[in-house]
Amino acid sequence: xxxxxxxxxxxxxxxxxxxxxxxxxxxxxxxxxxxxxxxxxxxxxxxxxxxxxxxxxxxxxxxxxxxxxxxxxxxxxxxxxxxxxxxxxxxxxxxxxxxxxxxxxxxxxxxxxxxxxxxxxxxxxx
Numbered sequence: 001x002x003x004x005x006x007x008x009x010x011x012x013x014x015x016x017x018x019x020x021x022x023x024x025x026x027x028x029x030x031x032x033x034x035x036x037x038x039x040x041x042x043x044x045x046x047x048x049x050x051x052x053x054x055x056x057x058x059x060x061x062x063x064x065x066x067x068x069x070x071x072x073x074x075x076x077x078x079x080x081x082x083x084x085x086x087x088x089x090x091x092x093x094x095x096x097x098x099x100x101x102x103x104x105x106x107x108x109x110x111x112x113x114x115x116x117x118x119x120x121x122x123x124x125x126x
Contacts, residue, residue, distance in 0.1 A: 003035075004066075004073035009112050011035075011051065011089040012058075012066035022057075025087070031055040033089055047098040053112075055089040062088060093120070 003013045011033055015022050025031065036048030058066045066086035071077045094117060096108045105125040110117040 002074065004069040006065070006069050009051065009091040009094060009117075010069075011055075011091075012069050013087050014067075014070060014084050015087055016084055017057070022085075022087070025056050029054040029056050031089055033091075045099040045104070047096075047100055049097070050095040051089065051091040051093070052095070053090045053092040055087060057085045058088045 001013055001015075003011050005011050017023075017026075031052075031054060033051040034048060035051075036046070040046045040048075063086050066088050067077075070086065091112045094110050094112060096102075096110075097106075099105070102108065103124065107123045107125075109120045109123070111120050
């Protein structure tokens, strides 16, 4: 799925309201997002991020902000997407897995606050 992001750890996307994920979000706004490079190879130094929070259709200023973020990432995006709504995921918790920077099999979890990220815990898998 094509997505963009904001400096507030939000993920935004444009989607058909009849898609499965859109219908699921209409019933339950709790969501999780995983972002990683799909070209990574098992056993190499991998990295990715997991975000946990809520998501749903945007409106008003939030919709404008989402479309602007989308337009910054995708220069050919015309701002309309044939009338499809913009969605926004707001992260409450972020879990980082970065074996290139951190030690192997180490996960760092942080809470998202108004002031940025606040460390919550570090896990090292045995």
